Amino acid sequence: MNKKIIIITGDPNSINSEIIFKTWKKLDKRTKKKIYLIGSYDLINKQFKTLKLKIDVLKIKDLNEEESSNKLKILDVPLKFKNPFRVVRNNAAKYVIQSLDLADKLAKKKEVKGIINCPINKNLLKSSNKIGVTEYFAYKCKIFDGSEVMMIYNKKLSVVPLTTHINIKNVSKIINKQLIIRKLVSLNYNFKKIFKTKPKIGILGLNPHNAEMRTNSEEVIKIIPAISVLKKKGINIKGPLVGDTVFINNYKRFDVLVGMYHDQVLSPFKTLFHYDAINITLGLSYIRVSPDHGPASDLILKNKGNYLSLFKCVKFINNLNK
DSSP, rough: OOEEEEEEOSSSSSSSSHHHHHHHSSSSHHHHTEEEEOOOHHHHHHHHTTTTTOEEEEEEEESSSSSSSSSSSEEOOOOOSSTTOOOHHHHHHHHHHHHHHHHHHHTTTTEEEEEOOOOOOHHHHHHGGGGSHHHHHHTTOOSSSSEEEEEEETTEEEEEEOOOSHHHHHHHHOOOHHHHHHHHHHHHHHHHHHSSOOOOOEEESSEEEEEEEETTSSSIIIIIHHHHHHHHOOOEEEEEEEETTTTTTGGGSSEEEEEEEEHHHHHHHHHHHHHHHHEEEEEEOOOEEESOOOOOGGGGGTOOOOHHHHHHHHHHHHHTTT
């Protein structure tokens, strides 16, 4: 039997069951056999019925059950609910953490090829003191130096925010020479490991027009010294690039563009590629990917959920090391 692909059903108050269904319908029989959901069997069943989606679902207790079945297999995580799309926040938060923990435990076993987590409202992670799923899995993998890398991937271009889900006012305080070096070394190593090619990396400055390279700017004090070290390590990197023009055409010269904060690279990237992208966490003990969008709770019951990014996640893991 080929290695399993785990899909965490994620936030119960979302379009996740809809995009899981739409993705499932597009998969071939051989791939379906590898898929194992982590989530509430009762919730998923109820959501499918509410959405009037017909699908054969099978509750299992471990990854060794029903390996040859083409039914949608679910490793059950209990959840209390009345309305399947309005789960009480405390129950939803506990459920999400239990699902992530189970996925982490299973992903560290050799029979798992990788895990996909469907979108999760970050407020559900507050009890874990982690600001996002990327940071949560880094903690579970005992990465405490910030070397995990959040990379949004498309075949034509990938982007990496040096800082992830923090307020803009804190970005300048957090970025420093050593953080840049750690992130970029991890990015370079793991990109080569996954894609079998050395990436051409462009790194953006923080300020408008790179602060005209003033001597007291972050570009001069933090970014340029880090680039010098990275070049000496043999990393193919150019910068600091000017953020307001690089996405017009110059992005085509690079495999990865690294920005100093989330929206600096995510906003133009999504303008270019829409849902044709996936979120990959580099540097973990296992492969973890997720759709490049949120729970979209405003689209529940409207049959407007775009499944493309989740489908791309499954295809990406399935095609690894073929």
